[in-house]
Structure formats: structure tokens, C-alpha cells
Amino acid sequence: MNAQNDWRVIATTEQLNVARPVLAVTLDNRPYVLFRDDTGSLGLIGRHCPHRGADLLYGRLEDNGLRCPFHGWHFDRTGQCMEQPAEPEGSKMYTQIKVPMIQVREIGGEIQALISQSEALQ
Amino acid sequence: MISKQLNDQITRIGPGSDAGMVLRHYWQPAALIEELDHGDKVPVNLLGERLALVRGANNQLILATRIATIDEPATHYPASKDILIDTLGPTYPVAERKGILFAYLGKQKTPPAFPNFDCFRAPDSHVFAFKGLWQCNWLQALEVGIDPAHASFLHRFLEDENPAEGYGKQFRDKAEGTNMPITQVLREYPRPDITVDETKFGLKITALRHMDHGLTHVRITNQIFPQAICIPMSREMIITQWHVPVDDETCYWYTMFTSFAKPVDKALMRAQRLKEHSLPTYAPLKNRANDYHYNPQEQATQTYTGMGLDINVHDQWAVEGMGRVQDRTQEHLGRSDKAIIRYRRMLRAAIAAAAAGNVSDLPMLGPEAADITGPVSNDAIADTHLWQDISRNADMTRRAHCSWDATV
Numbered sequence: 001m002n003a004q005n006d007w008r009v010i011a012t013t014e015q016l017n018v019a020r021p022v023l024a025v026t027l028d029n030r031p032y033v034l035f036r037d038d039t040g041s042l043g044l045i046g047r048h049c050p051h052r053g054a055d056l057l058y059g060r061l062e063d064n065g066l067r068c069p070f071h072g073w074h075f076d077r078t079g080q081c082m083e084q085p086a087e088p089e090g091s092k093m094y095t096q097i098k099v100p101m102i103q104v105r106e107i108g109g110e111i112q113a114l115i116s117q118s119e120a121l122q
Numbered sequence: 123m124i125s126k127q128l129n130d131q132i133t134r135i136g137p138g139s140d141a142g143m144v145l146r147h148y149w150q151p152a153a154l155i156e157e158l159d160h161g162d163k164v165p166v167n168l169l170g171e172r173l174a175l176v177r178g179a180n181n182q183l184i185l186a187t188r189i190a191t192i193d194e195p196a197t198h199y200p201a202s203k204d205i206l207i208d209t210l211g212p213t214y215p216v217a218e219r220k221g222i223l224f225a226y227l228g229k230q231k232t233p234p235a236f237p238n239f240d241c242f243r244a245p246d247s248h249v250f251a252f253k254g255l256w257q258c259n260w261l262q263a264l265e266v267g268i269d270p271a272h273a274s275f276l277h278r279f280l281e282d283e284n285p286a287e288g289y290g291k292q293f294r295d296k297a298e299g300t301n302m303p304i305t306q307v308l309r310e311y312p313r314p315d316i317t318v319d320e321t322k323f324g325l326k327i328t329a330l331r332h333m334d335h336g337l338t339h340v341r342i343t344n345q346i347f348p349q350a351i352c353i354p355m356s357r358e359m360i361i362t363q364w365h366v367p368v369d370d371e372t373c374y375w376y377t378m379f380t381s382f383a384k385p386v387d388k389a390l391m392r393a394q395r396l397k398e399h400s401l402p403t404y405a406p407l408k409n410r411a412n413d414y415h416y417n418p419q420e421q422a423t424q425t426y427t428g429m430g431l432d433i434n435v436h437d438q439w440a441v442e443g444m445g446r447v448q449d450r451t452q453e454h455l456g457r458s459d460k461a462i463i464r465y466r467r468m469l470r471a472a473i474a475a476a477a478a479g480n481v482s483d484l485p486m487l488g489p490e491a492a493d494i495t496g497p498v499s500n501d502a503i504a505d506t507h508l509w510q511d512i513s514r515n516a517d518m519t520r521r522a523h524c525s526w527d528a529t530v
Contacts (some may be wrong), residue, residue, distance in 0.1 A: 014226050016249065019418060019419075020418040020422075046447075048443075048444070048449075048452065050452065050453070050454050051453065051454055051455075052262075052265070052444065052448065052453050052455075052459075053262075053443070053444035053445065053448045053449060053450075053453060054440050054443050054444060055439070055443030055444070057420075057443075058414075058416055058427065058428070058429075058443070060421060062453075064298055069275060069421075069426050069427045069436075069439075069440075070274055070275060070276050071271055071272055071275050071276070071311065072274075072275040084456060085275070085312050085313070086271035086272075086275065086312055086314075086455055086456070086458045087311055087313070087456050087458060088313060088315075088457055091456075091457065092423065093454075093456055097454055101498065103529065105191065117298065120498065
């Protein structure tokens with residue numbers, strides 16, 4: 001492991017054993033949302049939609065990602081925007097939109113986030 | 123994205139602020155007339171100022187400054203007997219229109235004329251007014267109302283209700299000339315083609331949803347400068363809604379529901395809304411503290427938000443979830459935000475004009491304001507190549523058949 005980084009426990013596997021596995025996480029005063037996608041993989045991404053700031057904690061967990069209920073913008077577990085269904089047909093704007101993402105891992109019933117020291121100091 | 127400095131400039135409204143100076147050039151909704159039942163002094167928290175409605179000379183209602191502690195909550199609503207007037211503080215004129223008490227907090231000797239909008243000229247029997255509290259800055263509250271795309275998502279019903287049971291509620295009616303509930307049109311055609319035109323009163327926003335079989339759904343909504351919208355609610359009614367700052371982080375919506383043909387069923391409209399709000403602050407019962415009664419099961423099967431069928435709650439969640447003041451340094455506006463971009467440009471131009479003392483450059487501040495009618499707000503479905511005529515005619519027809527003078 002990189003000496004500049006450390007893994008911090010942010011949740012338990014148990015907490016995500018619910019019908020809709022989506023959880024609010026705060027790291028160094030910044031809001032994130034943790035979710036499990038259709039493949040069972042975890043994503044920890046910024047909680048505010050990069051469009052107009054709506055709260056993704058109430059997002060629709062569907063299509064292998066999290067969808068903002070405000071305008072349907074859809075994000076995968078890396079925070080990459082995959083769809084903007086209100087934008088004109090053929091628009092490629094979504095390829096340029098990404099929510100901050102923090103790497104996570106699941107070990108022995110714990111979910112851990114990789115906190116870089118530079119992040120932690122901010 | 124915009125800079126923090128610009129975000130502050132267009133959102134902050136206290137005395138001496140740039141956007142606050144623009145708002146102070148216009149009549150502001152200050153209270154519902156029913157609040158006068160509170161007593162001979164009625165607290166009003168408006169534009170960062172702590173005020174009270176009192177009777178001045180000739181028994182005229184005025185807004186006076188009240189003495190308040192610095193840590194008073196934004197919507198503090200003291201008993202009438204506990205209100206102390208600061209006799210050295212400013213006082214402001216008040217005028218009643220259709221159940222709303224408006225106040226003028228500006229510095230001009232004469233307040234501007236009220237425009238001749240439908241909500242002001244319809245008889246009292248045809249207009250119902252109500253208000254509600256949102257825990258966020260006024261600008262993000264306004265911006266959701268000038269964004270025609272969000273209705274296809276935020277207000278999506280995965281199943282339609284019976285339009286016959288939709289009296290007094292948004293989007294439940296059938297679109298003019300069809301059997302399609304508006305909810306179905308919005309759901310099936312989520313990429314509106316939006317055009318924005320500057321008008322004497324603000325902006326006219328046209329959202330076209332091109333449907334199958336050569337048909338187009340036309341929804342015309344309006345931004346009334348500086349902080350109101352005028353939108354269709356049903357074939358019978360339109361909504362005129364102001365987003366009024368209490369302080370930088372709190373606002374009220376004040377709405378006038380204006381009916382064309384029939385008088386408004388005010389008892390029903392009021393009962394529907396009282397069930398969702400607590401007095402005296404008109405705070406919604408569903409709110410951030412109780413997760414807006416969010417239900418994941420409902421979100422999976424019935425509504426896009428999982429927060430019930432009341433579209434006001436959806437809007438409230440959208441704008442409150444951004445934080446008390448949306449951090450616009452992180453936003454990414456798209457084509458669906460065309461009207462928001464135009465509106466911010468108008469607001470910045472008004473800030474510059476007001477700062478330079480060119481008050482007559484601000485919309486609707488001259489005597490001509492009294493002659494401004496409409497605005498036309500309408501939903502219609504039309505043959506695509508005739509949408510302009512059909513949209514206009516649908517609105518003209520309901521205006522022609524109404525008991526009051528609704529000509530435009």
C-alpha cells in the first residue's frame with residue numbers, strides 16, 4: 001500500500017444488505033453516496049449531481065448505476081455520467097461529466113475507502 | 123460553472139446586496155391576507171429584514187421594522203403582543219392583491235405599477251392564493267420553475283391517475299385536444315426542444331415535445347422578472363408563483379391559482395394544501411428532517427422520487443437537496459437549462475443598470491407596466507406544422523369563454 005494513502009472503514013456489508021443498497025457517507029466534511037450496482041460492485045461517488053446539485057442519496061438505483069431523479073442523469077460506480085436523457089438526441093456532453101469518485105474495497109464484512117493524505121488535509 | 127463571486131452576487135439579497143437591490147425595485151409578496159388574523163401586529167421576515175405588518179396613518183397597512191435578536195430563526199413568528207416596533211427603522215408601503223399582501227422595500231418615491239396580469243385582473247372569486255416554506259435560497263427555487271425538462275423526470279408518474287380526479291393539482295389534466303394525461307406526454311417525450319424569448323415582462327419559454335403521428339406537445343411557460351413564474355396547471359387554471367427570500371438561505375413560494383371559466387373552489391384548494399403544511403410558518407410536513415417521507419418501494423413502482431404524488435414536494439426536495447445556497451461553482455448546465463442561462467443574464471444586466479442608477483432599464487418599472495397583460499401559459503397538442511396557431515388558438519378560446527376580461 002502506498003504510504004501516502006490509507007484505507008478507512010466507512011460502512012459494513014451488513015448496512016448494504018437491504019432492498020436498495022444506497023448509503024450516505026461523509027469523508028473529511030465532504031458528502032458522498034455509497035451504492036452497490038447490479039453486478040454487486042460498490043461505488044463511492046460525490047453526493048451532489050454535477051448538473052445542478054441535486055442530492056443523489058435519493059437517486060434511482062437502476063440500469064447498473066445511480067440515476068438522479070431531477071433530470072435522469074445516470075452515473076456508473078466510477079462516477080462517470082452515462083446518460084443525459086433530457087439533452088438533445090446525439091449529444092455527447094455526458095462523456096465529459098464525472099462525479100468525484102473514491103476507491104472502495106470490501107474485506108471481512110467491512111467496506112473501506114481509500115483516503116489519500118492530500119484529500120484528508122484539504 | 124460560475125465563480126463563487128458571481129454566485130454570491132446573484133443569490134444574496136440582504137440590504138445593500140446586488141440581487142437584493144434588484145428585488146427591492148419590485149413589489150414583493152410579504153404575507154397572505156389570512157395572516158392578519160394573527161393580531162394587530164403580524165411578523166414578516168422578508169429580504170433579510172425583520173418586519174411586522176401594522177396599521178399606520180389612516181388605518182393603512184404598512185410594514186414596519188421590528189426589534190429582533192441577531193440569532194432569531196429565519197421564520198420566527200412571535201405572538202402579536204410580543205412584537206416590538208423599532209420606531210427608528212424603515213417602514214414600507216403595502217398593497218393587497220387577491221389575498222396576498224405585497225410590500226415595496228425600494229427607495230423610489232413611487233412604487234411601480236402592478237402589471238395587468240391575469241392573476242391581478244381576474245375577480246377575487248377566480249383567484250386562490252397560498253404559500254409554502256422552502257429551506258433554500260430563492261434563486262434555485264426560481265430556477266426549477268424555468269426548466270421545462272425536469273417535469274419529464276422529477277414529476278414522472280410510472281402510472282397515470284384518472285384526470286377526472288385531478289382538480290387543483292398540477293399535470294393531472296388531459297392535454298388540450300387529446301385523451302392523453304399530461305403525465306403520460308411528459309414521461310414518453312423527455313427531450314423538449316426549448317426556445318426562450320425575451321418579453322416586456324421577462325422570458326417566454328416554449329417547450330416542444332415532438333410526439334408520434336406528426337403531433338407536438340407545446341407547453342408555454344413564463345418567467346416574470348425578477349422572481350416569478352407563470353405556468354399552466356390545467357386547462358382551467360394557471361399558476362403565478364413568486365419565490366420570495368426570507369433570508370439568503372430560506373424562501374417562501376407564494377402562488378396565485380387563476381381560473382378562467384369557473385370560480386376557484388377555494389375551500390377545496392385550501393384544504394388540499396393545509397393538509398401538507400403547518401401554520402403559522404407554512405412549513406411543509408414532508409421535509410428534509412423526515413426524508414420527505416421517501417419510500418424506495420414507491421420509487422421503484424409509482425413515482426420517480428418515491429416522495430408521493432404532490433409535485434410541490436418533488437420540487438422542494440430538488441431545490442433543498444442542493445444545499446441552502448446551491449454551489450454553482452460545481453454545476454454543469456446543459457441545453458435543457460437554456461432559460462436559466464438567459465434569466466441569469468437578465469438579472470446581471472438588471473444589477474448593472476440598478477447600480478448605475480438607470481432604473482428605467484429594468485423590466486416593467488415604467489408606466490407601461492400597467493398595460494402588460496397575460497402572460498399566455500398553456501399546454502396543447504397540435505399537428506406539428508401548425509403548433510404555433512393551435513397553441514395560440516387554444517389559449518384564445520378559453521380566454522374568450524371566460525366571465526372576466528382576459529383579452530391579451
